Amino acid sequence: MLWVARMLAGPMLWGALFSAVYGLHGLGCALDWPDRATPFGPLHPGGMILLWLVGLGLHGLLIALNRAGGSDRQNLLVRSGNWIGAVASAVTLLPVIVTSSCG
Amino acid sequence: MTEKMHPIAPNPPRKALLLHRQMQRVWSDLPGWRGAVCSVNHSTIGLRFMATSFLFFAIGGVLAMLIRAQLATRDGAFLDTQLYNQIFTMHGSIMMFLFAIPMLEGLSMWLLPKILGSRDMAFPRLGALGYWCYLFGGLIILSSLLFGVAPDGGWFMYVPLSGKTYTPGINADVWLLGVTFVEISAVAAAVEIIVTILRLRAAGMALTRMPLMGWYMLGTAAMMLVGFPPLILGSILLELERAFDWPFFDILRGGDPLLWQHLFWLFGHPEVYIIFLPAAGVLSTIIPVFARTRIMGYGAIVAAIVGLVFLSFGLWVHHMFTVGIPHMALAFFSAASALVAVPTSVQIFAWIGTMWAGRVELRLPMLHVIGFFVTFVMGGLTGVMVAMVPFNWQAHDTHFVVAHLHYVLVGGFVFPMMAGITYWMPMISGRFRVRALGEAAFWLIFLGFHGTFFVMHLTGLLGMPRRIDRYPDNPEWEWLNLVSSIGGMVMSVGFALFVLDIAMQWLFGRRSHRNPWKANTLDWAMALPAPPYNFSSLPSPGRDDATAILPLARGEGLLPGAPRPRREVLVTDAGTGRPDHVAVVPGNTALPIWTAAALGSFFLLMLAGLYVVTPLAIAAILWAGWRWGGFMGSRADAPDIPVAPGLSLPEHWQVRQTLAYSGTVTLLVADGTLYASLLFGVAFLTVIAPNWPAPDSGLGLGALLTAGAALLAMALATLAARLAETWRATPSGMGAALAGVLAAGLALVLLGGLAMLLDDPRRHARDALRAVLLGYAVFHAVVALMLGLRSLCDARQGRTSHQRRGAAPVWQLFQAFWLATSALSLGVVALQEIG
Numbered sequence: 001m002l003w004v005a006r007m008l009a010g011p012m013l014w015g016a017l018f019s020a021v022y023g024l025h026g027l028g029c030a031l032d033w034p035d036r037a038t039p040f041g042p043l044h045p046g047g048m049i050l051l052w053l054v055g056l057g058l059h060g061l062l063i064a065l066n067r068a069g070g071s072d073r074q075n076l077l078v079r080s081g082n083w084i085g086a087v088a089s090a091v092t093l094l095p096v097i098v099t100s101s102c103g
Numbered sequence: 104m105t106e107k108m109h110p111i112a113p114n115p116p117r118k119a120l121l122l123h124r125q126m127q128r129v130w131s132d133l134p135g136w137r138g139a140v141c142s143v144n145h146s147t148i149g150l151r152f153m154a155t156s157f158l159f160f161a162i163g164g165v166l167a168m169l170i171r172a173q174l175a176t177r178d179g180a181f182l183d184t185q186l187y188n189q190i191f192t193m194h195g196s197i198m199m200f201l202f203a204i205p206m207l208e209g210l211s212m213w214l215l216p217k218i219l220g221s222r223d224m225a226f227p228r229l230g231a232l233g234y235w236c237y238l239f240g241g242l243i244i245l246s247s248l249l250f251g252v253a254p255d256g257g258w259f260m261y262v263p264l265s266g267k268t269y270t271p272g273i274n275a276d277v278w279l280l281g282v283t284f285v286e287i288s289a290v291a292a293a294v295e296i297i298v299t300i301l302r303l304r305a306a307g308m309a310l311t312r313m314p315l316m317g318w319y320m321l322g323t324a325a326m327m328l329v330g331f332p333p334l335i336l337g338s339i340l341l342e343l344e345r346a347f348d349w350p351f352f353d354i355l356r357g358g359d360p361l362l363w364q365h366l367f368w369l370f371g372h373p374e375v376y377i378i379f380l381p382a383a384g385v386l387s388t389i390i391p392v393f394a395r396t397r398i399m400g401y402g403a404i405v406a407a408i409v410g411l412v413f414l415s416f417g418l419w420v421h422h423m424f425t426v427g428i429p430h431m432a433l434a435f436f437s438a439a440s441a442l443v444a445v446p447t448s449v450q451i452f453a454w455i456g457t458m459w460a461g462r463v464e465l466r467l468p469m470l471h472v473i474g475f476f477v478t479f480v481m482g483g484l485t486g487v488m489v490a491m492v493p494f495n496w497q498a499h500d501t502h503f504v505v506a507h508l509h510y511v512l513v514g515g516f517v518f519p520m521m522a523g524i525t526y527w528m529p530m531i532s533g534r535f536r537v538r539a540l541g542e543a544a545f546w547l548i549f550l551g552f553h554g555t556f557f558v559m560h561l562t563g564l565l566g567m568p569r570r571i572d573r574y575p576d577n578p579e580w581e582w583l584n585l586v587s588s589i590g591g592m593v594m595s596v597g598f599a600l601f602v603l604d605i606a607m608q609w610l611f612g613r614r615s616h617r618n619p620w621k622a623n624t625l626d627w628a629m630a631l632p633a634p635p636y637n638f639s640s641l642p643s644p645g646r647d648d649a650t651a652i653l654p655l656a657r658g659e660g661l662l663p664g665a666p667r668p669r670r671e672v673l674v675t676d677a678g679t680g681r682p683d684h685v686a687v688v689p690g691n692t693a694l695p696i697w698t699a700a701a702l703g704s705f706f707l708l709m710l711a712g713l714y715v716v717t718p719l720a721i722a723a724i725l726w727a728g729w730r731w732g733g734f735m736g737s738r739a740d741a742p743d744i745p746v747a748p749g750l751s752l753p754e755h756w757q758v759r760q761t762l763a764y765s766g767t768v769t770l771l772v773a774d775g776t777l778y779a780s781l782l783f784g785v786a787f788l789t790v791i792a793p794n795w796p797a798p799d800s801g802l803g804l805g806a807l808l809t810a811g812a813a814l815l816a817m818a819l820a821t822l823a824a825r826l827a828e829t830w831r832a833t834p835s836g837m838g839a840a841l842a843g844v845l846a847a848g849l850a851l852v853l854l855g856g857l858a859m860l861l862d863d864p865r866r867h868a869r870d871a872l873r874a875v876l877l878g879y880a881v882f883h884a885v886v887a888l889m890l891g892l893r894s895l896c897d898a899r900q901g902r903t904s905h906q907r908r909g910a911a912p913v914w915q916l917f918q919a920f921w922l923a924t925s926a927l928s929l930g931v932v933a934l935q936e937i938g
Contacts, residue, residue, distance in 0.1 A: 003678070004310065008409070015413060022432065022435060026786075073402050077409075080405075084410045091442050092435055093435065094438060096431065099434045101429065102431070103429060103430050
């Protein structure tokens with residue numbers, strides 16, 4: 001059953017990342033983070049972008065770890081699961097770099 | 104690497120008829136009325152689910168026709184506004200909660216053991232309990248219509264409309280309590296389906312070789328397990344607000360109506376996929392049979408199922424695009440909504456590719472499959488349209504959305520289900536259908552449906568809002584509505600013909616020969632109609648398709664016949680399908696109906712506002728729950744059971760990873776989701792709701808010490824539960840169980856004391872949420888205490904030994920869960936106090 005866990009790791013990481021970024025977005029709006037500046041830019045989008053990038057890095061790690069392996073159905077499903085999670089994280093959280101925070 | 108199964112030698116052949124008679128004696132329902140109330144067999148329960156859900160579908164359809172009659176002209180005087188509100192609310196609620204979900208539950212209960220190579224579901228009594236809860240809950244909801252107090256706030260019961268101020272009668276209570284009662288059935292089914300798929304597959308049937316129907320139902324059940332708890336929580340919170348004035352949704356006291364919308368749609372959107380996935384499973388089963396080829400892209404379809412299951416939980420806010428959410432949040436959910444079209448499309452293309460690669464025979468089930476393609480693809484395309492925020496703002500709450508959801512739900516569920524029913528009817532009835540009637544029914548339904556709903560897109564684009572009963576100032580909508588109404592009537596005639604076709608087949612069809620469609624899945628490896636035990640002997644590696652029918656009937660498979668007069672099933676390893684042990688599942692019993700009656704009495708007393716008497720109903724539930732455990736366990740170690748030459752396996756009470764253990768882990772996933780939803784509620788109200796921070800808290804050192812002492816007692820009980828299992832073969836085991844029960848009891852008393860120290864829950868949402876967190880801990884205290892008492896009884900009555908563990912492993916799971924969630928709750932309250 002370990003291969004099932006490896007297959008689900010990508011989508012679960014997406015779930016965790018989506019929840020974390022969405023949660024951070026709500027928290028930041030409630031605490032007026034968009035108005036707080038840091039040396040790297042406004043705190044709110046900066047925090048979300050950083051979290052997103054860290055998440056994408058973890059997705060990349062998952063893909064790299066599971067790149068080796070046979071071409072049987074289990075390995076195909078594991079790799080598919082990893083890519084599903086990575087693409088979902090990249091697309092659904094892309095708005096953190098293109099949209100204003102709390103407007 | 105895939106773990107290969109060693110071949111298992113076949114059992115010697117025997118006379119099939121003798122085996123059949125032996126199996127019939129053990130697996131049949133009781134005769135007469137006792138069979139009606141005592142049956143727990145998966146085929147009986149599955150068929151009952153489907154038949155009852157179809158009855159509710161008919162009732163929901165009649166309500167839909169009343170709606171169409173009212174809207175056919177702009178000054179319709181057929182219904183008054185109040186009754187119209189009740190009827191459209193009941194139509195939606197019946198179709199979603201009393202038709203679609205129970206229909207898929209029934210199909211999976213009836214089909215899964217057959218297609219996976221088992222004799223029954225993992226928890227037959229749980230399936231029966233689910234059915235009775237569904238029936239009683241459905242009747243409660245339905246009877247409200249007769250008494251004129253039916254829910255009237257729309258099928259999603261938005262607050263504040265459904266709050267006490269705007270719905271002072273019991274209309275909303277009927278919905279909240281009735282639907283929650285029915286949801287018990289859904290969660291029970293989800294647990295049962297998951298454990299059945301993971302543990303009761305045929306020997307050697309690895310997950311990667313499982314029929315796609317198994318993957319679809321696994322995904323569906325996982326979604327039910329995670330999707331239903333938010334709605335159950337929402338319903339509990341709203342009922343608490345209505346009954347006791349705890350202000351979760353009252354803005355003035357720190358609540359927020361948007362919390363209801365979040366909790367509802369956290370369930371509501373996955374619900375669409377919960378309905379679609381089993382239907383897609385039916386399609387993936389049927390299409391290769393009628394295309395005379397193998398399904399194309401098995402791996403891609405499984406990956407698409409995984410993608411759908413996860414992505415569907417990231418879409419719920421697209422039902423709330425117009426409530427004033429920040430742009431970035433809208434963009435997250437809009438992107439996820441568009442992305443979910445990808446895995447759906449993968450499946451559509453796999454099915455089209457399968458048909459392209461094969462040679463399609465356009466038999467009746469395939470007609471319904473074509474109906475699915477046309478309808479669902481159109482619904483999917485309008486789905487992508489409404490996923491785009493600017494268009495959504497324009498189309499929101501118009502008939503465009505009504506048209507879209509009907510295209511998705513009828514296309515994605517009703518057509519595939521009709522395909523499935525016509526496909527499996529020979530197995531249900533043992534008869535062929537009567538020619539031509541089914542085709543006529545299909546065309547009437549297909550044309551009637553598109554006549555009704557295609558033009559409804561235009562009605563919506565012209566601006567007609569949902570839920571209005573008259574439109575005297577908009578004559579431009581009238582002809583479109585009239586067309587829709589005529590289409591609706593045509594569709595109704597089609598459904599009536601469909602039912603007539605099924606009845607004719609059952610009553611007058613000629614006898615079907617075995618495997619009439621020449622399918623290759625295991626469900627057709629049996630005589631028709633399917634016997635209650637499915638297989639005289641169970642499929643073994645290499646003998647797990649429809650060609651194994653004769654060897655299995657002759658007992659050449661595993662665990663042949665019923666030499667011991669009890670219902671035995673083979674439990675396998677979740678991943679590889681390696682045979683693990685033999686489980687004895689319960690036979691006919693009235694306990695499920697009594698338990699459902701006890702639960703029903705609780706809901707009815709709540710509905711009647713007789714809160715003082717509810718402890719009696721709770722006592723009845725506890726009594727039934729206690730009786731439930733009586734079947735489990737054995738007073739003596741038993742020798743291993745011969746399954747095949749050279750293969751003997753232990754009975755289930757002599758292993759640790761039992762079906763009950765797997766079921767408890769699965770149930771705790773649902774339980775944990777409910778708790779996580781509660782924490783989401785706390786976070787949401789704390790961060791988003793106006794009128795925070797809350798008034799000063801009255802919690803002091805006394806409350807802190809009491810909570811700390813309760814946690815300590817829980818930790819001791821958890822440790823004792825562990826020791827009760829470790830020392831089970833010695834007298835110390837009983838001592839540990841007793842200590843665990845005492846510690847759990849002490850924790851319960853302390854939690855009761857803590858309740859006295861809380862602030863008035865009516866004061867502010869924060870105080871109400873704290874009371875709910877405490878109530879959650881108290882509920883788990885009662886469950887853990889009962890499991891502890893069961894373990895103590897096991898030890899006292901000699902039902903534990905070195906091999907037999909009794910209820911201790913399950914008790915440990917609940918103890919650990921109770922301790923973890925309670926510690927987390929205390930941490931949340933502590934954070935609030937510090938903050």
